[in-house]
Amino acid sequence: MRTFQFSDAKSHKFWNIDVSGNSFTVTYGKIGTAGQTQTKSFPTPAKALEGADKLIKEKTGKGYVETTPKAAGTGSAAEAFEKALIADPYDGTGWRAFADYLVEQDDPRGEFMQVQLALEDEARPTPERKKLQAREKALLKKHERDWLGSLAPFILDQKPPERSWRPSTINYRFRHGWLSELEIPQLGVEFTRALLLCKEARFLYKLHVHTNAYEYPEGHPQASEHADSKYAPGPDLPKDVSHYEVSYHLLARFPYFASVRVFHLGNPIGENFGDSDNCHTNGEMAFHYVKQMPHAEEIYLLAHGVDAGKLFAHSMPNLRVLQVFHNRAYPTAKLAGNTSLRNLTHLRFQPHAPDDPDEVFRLKDLRPICRSANLPKLSHLVLRCTAFGDEGVTEVITSGLLKRLKVLDLSAGCVTDEGAKVLAASPDAKNLEQLNLDTNTLSTIGIKALQAAKVKFSAKTQHNEVPPFDFEDEIPEFLYTNADIE
DSSP states (O other), X not given: OEEEEEEOSSOEEEEEEEEETTEEEEEEEXXXXXXXXXXXXXXXXXXHHHHHXXXXXXXXXXXXXXXXXXXXXXXXXXXXXXXXXXXXXXXXHHHHHHHHXXXXXXXXXXXXXXXXXXXXXXXXXXHHHHHHHHHHHHHHHHHHHHHHGGGHHHHHSOOOOSSOOSOOOOEEEEETTEEEEEEEEEEOHHHHHXXXXXXXXXXXXXXXXXXXXXXXXXXXXXXXXXXXXXXXXXXXXXXXOOGGGHHHHHHTTOTTGGGOOEEEEESOBOGGGOBSSOOOOBOTTHHHHXXXXXXXXXXXXXXXXXXXXXXXXXXXXTOOEEEEEEESOOOHHHHHTOTTOTTXXXXXXXXXXXXXXXXXXXXXXXXXXXXXXXOTTOOEEEEOSBOOHHHHHHHHHHTSGGGTOSEEEOOSSOOOHHHHHHHHHOGGGGGOSEEEOTTSOOOHHHHHHHHHTTOOEEOOSOOOOOSOOOTTTOOOHHHHHTTTOO
């Protein structure tokens, strides 16, 4: 049986076809349902195959992507390895068994896997490691183009766009013998088309998309003058989508999201959890990607327009890190009520240039996080651009959350000397590895109190604005000037 999927912002569908003798059976419907089934008979088996091929060509022409399990090698053994290792990519024994299997099949990737797995043992003697590294380099030089599949021309033959000021080099990494990481500074339509066909990406562990390429379809009057790149029109492209956002929508059809454990959309993360520049990444498709990642462990969304309501309520039982910067909505009550987030350790929020009262973190936004019974492992909390001030500090302490925290970042807030004194008096504050009170409203009094209590803290560039704030009249100035902390 051959299986196919189609995904965009409006629908997620499957279509399967199974040829048997002189007939074939088609099953189709929404992903997650049993779907509907139709069977068609033909005079001969050859006619059945011909009819099936015709249907498959029609479906792929409309944007369906084949998801039939096909690992290197043949037979159910390879498929079983693939299924098991996607479910548990940390199973070293499984990877070694898969490597041995491929060696038996005379597949050169098997030796490459064995070499990379051996190099993960840092206790090996230096001469042995150097020999393994030389063999790794030789195998990669000989087979890298094949092992990158349809992405090879974009990665190995890539040239920077003539007019773009943005980084364009695609970074990648092989691990356990397979393409494991992809970092794409500018996501273009033609690259995305190739990615959808890249079966070599079936074990992709980490996917980082900075932003989309600014591009036009071929033939557009501005395609040569203003675009980073251009793409060929086709029936596989989403309809009713802005020309420079087609790649975002096309990416939703990537058939191997299930293997992704680390997903990053937006700028690289700078020192102190900041980002490298202002955000211009569109995050409207972020949830459509994430909901196809049942094993996600780390999600970094430095983008605007993320559907945080759906994201925060989504089941993510393996999630450890959630960073959402530059969004305009943070429904923390939904996140706090999500019973699947019991493994979450790192939570980082920073709104995008708050120019609306609803974009500022208040006590009502902090309280659900502090009192949630569904976040027992939370140890790193970053909440920036806040207006809860000293009340928020008291909430973090009295709720018991401070006992579990290693990092507390309340930069771009309005904590006063009184809040600093409350923190200094709490024995749990001394256990913090980092307390960030940059751009709050401390004086030397509050700073000296924290120093005397031997709390590890930072308190740079303080301001003079203190609550209460009349948000209906004016947003506090410090929230504007510190919306892009680095």
